[in-house]
Amino acid sequence: MCGICGVLDPEGAAPRREVLEGMVASMRHRGPDDQGVWSGPGCGLAMARLSIIDLEGGHQPMSDETGRLQVVCNGEIYNFRELRHRLEGLGHRFATRSDTEVLLHGYQHWGDALVHHLDGMFGFALWDADRRRLLLARDRLGIKPLHYALLGRRLVFASEIKAILRWPGCPREVNLEALHAYLTYNYVPAPLTMYRGIFKLPPAHLLVWEQDALRMERYWDVPGPAQGRRLRDEEYLHGLLEVLSNSVRSHLVSDVPLGVLLSGGIDSSVITALMAAHLGSKVKTFSLGFSERSFSELGRARLVAEHFGTDHHEEVVTPDALNLAPRLLNYLDEPFADSSAIPTFLVARMARQEVTVVLSGEGGDEVFAGYETYAADRLAEYYRLLPAALRRWVIRPLAEHLPTSTGKVSLEYKAKRFVADAHLPPLERHHGWKVIFREEEKEQLYRPELARSMWGVAADPLEFGRVHYERTPAPDLLGSMQYVDTKVYLPDDILVKTDRMSMANSLEARVPLLDHHVVEYAAALPPDLRLRRLTKKYCLRRAFRGLLPPAILRGGKRGFSVPVSAWLMGEMREFMLDTLCPAVLNRQGFFRPEQVGAIIRDHLGRRRDLSRNLWGLLMFTLWHEHYLERRRDLPAAPVVRTPTPVK
Numbered sequence: 001m002c003g004i005c006g007v008l009d010p011e012g013a014a015p016r017r018e019v020l021e022g023m024v025a026s027m028r029h030r031g032p033d034d035q036g037v038w039s040g041p042g043c044g045l046a047m048a049r050l051s052i053i054d055l056e057g058g059h060q061p062m063s064d065e066t067g068r069l070q071v072v073c074n075g076e077i078y079n080f081r082e083l084r085h086r087l088e089g090l091g092h093r094f095a096t097r098s099d100t101e102v103l104l105h106g107y108q109h110w111g112d113a114l115v116h117h118l119d120g121m122f123g124f125a126l127w128d129a130d131r132r133r134l135l136l137a138r139d140r141l142g143i144k145p146l147h148y149a150l151l152g153r154r155l156v157f158a159s160e161i162k163a164i165l166r167w168p169g170c171p172r173e174v175n176l177e178a179l180h181a182y183l184t185y186n187y188v189p190a191p192l193t194m195y196r197g198i199f200k201l202p203p204a205h206l207l208v209w210e211q212d213a214l215r216m217e218r219y220w221d222v223p224g225p226a227q228g229r230r231l232r233d234e235e236y237l238h239g240l241l242e243v244l245s246n247s248v249r250s251h252l253v254s255d256v257p258l259g260v261l262l263s264g265g266i267d268s269s270v271i272t273a274l275m276a277a278h279l280g281s282k283v284k285t286f287s288l289g290f291s292e293r294s295f296s297e298l299g300r301a302r303l304v305a306e307h308f309g310t311d312h313h314e315e316v317v318t319p320d321a322l323n324l325a326p327r328l329l330n331y332l333d334e335p336f337a338d339s340s341a342i343p344t345f346l347v348a349r350m351a352r353q354e355v356t357v358v359l360s361g362e363g364g365d366e367v368f369a370g371y372e373t374y375a376a377d378r379l380a381e382y383y384r385l386l387p388a389a390l391r392r393w394v395i396r397p398l399a400e401h402l403p404t405s406t407g408k409v410s411l412e413y414k415a416k417r418f419v420a421d422a423h424l425p426p427l428e429r430h431h432g433w434k435v436i437f438r439e440e441e442k443e444q445l446y447r448p449e450l451a452r453s454m455w456g457v458a459a460d461p462l463e464f465g466r467v468h469y470e471r472t473p474a475p476d477l478l479g480s481m482q483y484v485d486t487k488v489y490l491p492d493d494i495l496v497k498t499d500r501m502s503m504a505n506s507l508e509a510r511v512p513l514l515d516h517h518v519v520e521y522a523a524a525l526p527p528d529l530r531l532r533r534l535t536k537k538y539c540l541r542r543a544f545r546g547l548l549p550p551a552i553l554r555g556g557k558r559g560f561s562v563p564v565s566a567w568l569m570g571e572m573r574e575f576m577l578d579t580l581c582p583a584v585l586n587r588q589g590f591f592r593p594e595q596v597g598a599i600i601r602d603h604l605g606r607r608r609d610l611s612r613n614l615w616g617l618l619m620f621t622l623w624h625e626h627y628l629e630r631r632r633d634l635p636a637a638p639v640v641r642t643p644t645p646v647k
Helices: 017-025 080-089 100-117 161-165 176-185 233-250 266-279 298-308 321-332 341-352 364-368 372-383 388-400 411-421 426-432 439-445 448-454 462-469 477-487 489-503 516-523 538-543 550-554 564-569 573-579 582-588 593-604 611-628
Strands: 002-008 034-040 043-049 069-077 120-128 133-138 147-151 154-158 198-200 205-210 213-218 258-261 284-290 311-317 357-359 508-510
Touching: 002 017, 002 069, 002 120, 002 161, 017 034, 017 043, 017 161, 034 069, 043 069, 043 120, 069 100, 080 100, 100 120, 100 133, 100 205, 147 161, 154 161, 176 439, 176 448, 176 611, 233 266, 233 516, 233 538, 258 266, 258 341, 266 298, 266 364, 266 538, 266 550, 284 298, 284 341, 298 311, 298 550, 311 341, 321 341, 321 489, 321 611, 341 489, 364 477, 364 489, 364 516, 364 538, 372 411, 372 426, 372 477, 388 411, 411 426, 426 462, 426 477, 439 593, 462 477, 477 489, 477 516, 489 508, 564 573, 564 593, 564 611, 573 593, 573 611, 582 593, 582 611, 593 611
Parallel strands: 258 284, 258 357, 284 311, 357 508
Antiparallel strands: 002 043, 002 154, 034 043, 069 120, 120 133, 133 205, 147 154, 147 198, 205 213
């Protein structure tokens, strides 16, 4: 695990080492244990390493025995031992015990098809000096990040955007299309970033520079349903247990201490159960609770920990949101307004005091249909059968007059959202649950000159989902919506949060539920095993019956949420008013102060819960002040050293 970066110069010049050193130094939190730089004619590579496997021999950049190939890799290749054995049988000789060396010999033997043989999470760059060829690759689900930019004729790339910004002359300009999408989602969907000219390499894609040309290709996709006769439920569930067990076992490869982030939900509980079965010793588990009791789930996590006799660590916190929110922008590099980044950062910080690697349950909601929106999509099909007059003149007015809550996402909020969008086509309806600012609200928010600039530049953000919806391999509504979420929300929100907040603490987070074998198996399950009537994750609940406490199997979806709405009315009120004041908004030139003021008044007056809207505006404004205006210094967390390896 590390942060990687590099530069390709088609003119053949060797990139300056001091520039590469400055780029990689900006990602020191991703790899505090080692640093390496290589520069040769036409290409330069650098890495900051968090040592996980082959602590002594895994230095990067790494070359093959001929010296013509150089590679840097961020991530882990879980099946590297099997690949190494196979390649040795084909005559290859290895100099280290590192998983990274498999990439060199695999490329020698299979070329770009190497990626089809890899089980893991990765973003890597491989330079072939003889062919003057650069290969960039990102893992199938987008667990590890990789960004790139064409600056002049040079291709500059890095795990984090901040390293690209270190390249001399790299412009810092707002991408208006990205801003338009960000206001819809509170994150920037790939391939965009908030910087004009800097892009994300999409998951499951290769980027190849060869013969003075750049090309991109997708090498994997979520498959469609299995063909042939339907098996008995028990057969599917037995297969699910087997594929999950294999995934967790493969994710335990490590030369340093590891544990599991235990939230008390079914996903992390499943991982804890399988991890305990494989290790045969006490598993280290880590849970975070909040002093606000309605936001704390420690009781459920403690129940699982006691059930499996884990070495359990828990902490109750009152997040210092006033300092944490700006600090996190140091690691996010672009506006990102999923407020669950705060507890993710805090639990990663706690775990890092004991271990270097954790397993996490991220991805289970997309893979096994755990979001309430999937149940709502199904319910909407029945709701649409009601007479239109009843829906329009009775149900909708009743929903609109439901009270506003400032706590967790309430039943009243869900009812309002459901009724507002239930009449729409499937994709638009599903999209409606995720929208922060609707299109008409953004038109009111933009300054007139910005609104004019958006014409012809900013596409409807729904198109980021539609492009996947139109090529979904799933023949059913549930599978189609899962496919869209796996392509957009999962890599651009959930996995960004997990990667950046764990690496901010020099902690490697692994996600066994996103092993591509698990994803492929789940996609082939009949839809009613993922969502039976309105029961979400039905297959997991059935497969682990008798293995997990009944209360966990019965439990619903519990997000890792924080009381943002109350913060903005309390300890963060003055900070919000100062940051979103007319002077700042006029200086930046994007939003109309009077419209932002109206949003603030509606929230503080408890007329509507607009905390997600305000959090998004706050994160954008703070980002702009720090990264573009250079006005605000963001507090940073110290880099953590690696704990002593287990002997």
